[in-house]
Amino acid sequence: MNKKVSIIIPVYNSEDTLKQCVNSVLQQTYQNIQVILVDDGSNDSSAEICDHFAKTDKRVEVIHMKNSGVSSARNIGIKCATGEYMLFLDSDDYYDECALEKILNFNGAKEVDLVIFGYSEISENSCKRVIFQSDDKVCSKKEFLIKTLDINWEMYFNVPWNKMYKTRIIKENNIIFDSSMTLGEDAVFNNNVYMYANRIVLADMSLYNYVTTNEGSLSRNKKPTIDLWEVYYRIFETYVLIFKAQNLYEKYENEINFRYQLYILGMLKNFQYNMLNKRNRESISDLRIIGNCLDKKRLGQLLNVDITSKILLTLIRYSQYKVVIPILWIRIKKRLYIN
Known part of the structure; x- marks a missing residue:
């Protein structure tokens, strides 16, 4: 050859x-x-x-x-x-x-x-x-x-x-x-x-x-939540299209939606990181983006996440931002203290 x-x-x-x-x-x-x-x-x-x-x-x-x-x-x-x-x-x-x-x-x-x-x-x-x-x-x-x-x-x-x-x-x-x-x-x-x-x-x-030791052209910083969601959505959208083209989507819908759930958790983690540099008004705007990604069906499918994250996402879904932000601050401060 x-x-x-x-x-x-x-x-x-x-x-x-x-x-x-x-x-x-x-x-x-x-x-x-x-x-x-x-x-x-x-x-x-x-x-x-x-x-x-x-x-x-x-x-x-x-x-x-x-x-x-x-x-x-x-x-x-x-x-x-x-x-x-x-x-x-x-x-x-x-x-x-x-x-x-x-x-x-x-x-x-x-x-x-x-x-x-x-x-x-x-x-x-x-x-x-x-x-x-x-x-x-x-x-x-x-x-x-x-x-x-x-x-x-x-x-x-x-x-x-x-x-x-x-x-x-x-x-x-x-x-x-x-x-x-x-x-x-x-x-x-x-x-x-x-x-x-x-x-x-x-x-x-x-x-x-x-x-993985070199910081170069492909290194990434944390992204604004709206940018991150657009990325996750593009990935998820193209992934779903392949399964639908092969008539596999209905059979594996739960497994595919689990990927969507992990993307939402990724946005929440990214959001916590960004909170250190944002005002509350901007934070609430980002939380709305996450909330809009959580329809009732997908919220009910969040079975494999820790209970605190599930509670937070439920509060975000129903726009309880005044409760969510203090909880997130407590989580952030605990991690900073531990580290």
């Missing part, structure tokens, strides 16, 4: 990690590759490092662009990709030595639309292998969707960097990253891919090194 593979690497102020990242690609045992470095307006030496790689290895292409965010950088990479398959690699991460060869062995043998593989989560003091246990067989779309219902593996199925995509599926269906989103764009992108990918394999091996 000698099919061309495109690796898209968005780069922003990554001078400390970029060489290790790119070398991990160029030193792969599988050599038929196109490496697309998209410099997203870096103001350190990243641009020069990219240009150096392009001068010394003809497989490397560099695009310099005005800073527009990681989604725009990835979209430029998609447009330039000429390989039959494509992968996304973050500039502070790196591959294992034989990663591409091992991935292609799965893909080459079975001609699948998507390969999802494990990764190692690397911090300063630990290295944790994250692998979805599977029998490595090709899944139909329905079989695969049922596996994604396990909320404990949401990140595994949402991120783009532990996947090899068939380029044709992405380009023919005009699937891109939504550059208007600063959070959750990966999940929406992959949900759109899952709509069209029919043969998927979960490779039972760790091939990608996800470094």
Whole structure:
């Protein structure tokens, strides 16, 4: 098998990690590759490092662009990709030595639309292998969707960097990253891919090194509640559409709605964080957003949350904000004291 593979690497102020990242690609045992470095307006030496790689290895292409965010950088990479398959690699991460060869062995043998593989989560003091246990067989779309219902593996199925995509599926269906989103764009992108990918394999091996110690272009701050809800809703909406397209929604409605409930709890947690920097009037406005997400049916389905959170969400649903805010302040102060 000698099919061309495109690796898209968005780069922003990554001078400390970029060489290790790119070398991990160029030193792969599988050599038929196109490496697309998209410099997203870096103001350190990243641009020069990219240009150096392009001068010394003809497989490397560099695009310099005005800073527009990681989604725009990835979209430029998609447009330039000429390989039959494509992968996304973050500039502070790196591959294992034989990663591409091992991935292609799965893909080459079975001609699948998507390969999802494990990764190692690397911090300063630990290295944790994250692998979805599977029998490595090709899944139909329905079989695969049922596996994604396990909320404990949401990140595994949402991120783009532990996947090899068939380029044709992405380009023919005009699937891109939504550059208007600063959070959750990966999940929406992959949900759109899952709509069209029919043969998927979960490779039972760790091939990608996800470094969590570096603060870089993908680090996130807490978001305003309205922004967070828009993100959660987009993710949930695209997720539901896939299940409805496969006539699976009614059968798995409870499991899918549990994901919605967790998103609401995520908003509540984010809201508590933001309370430290907001006036009560702004806080009440955010609570109304959470309350509007809680219809009577979904409120009754909140079975797997702690009793305090359930009481708080019930009070929010019925606009009892004067009671809710003091309770939240008590929770915040207790956590600050404990920490």
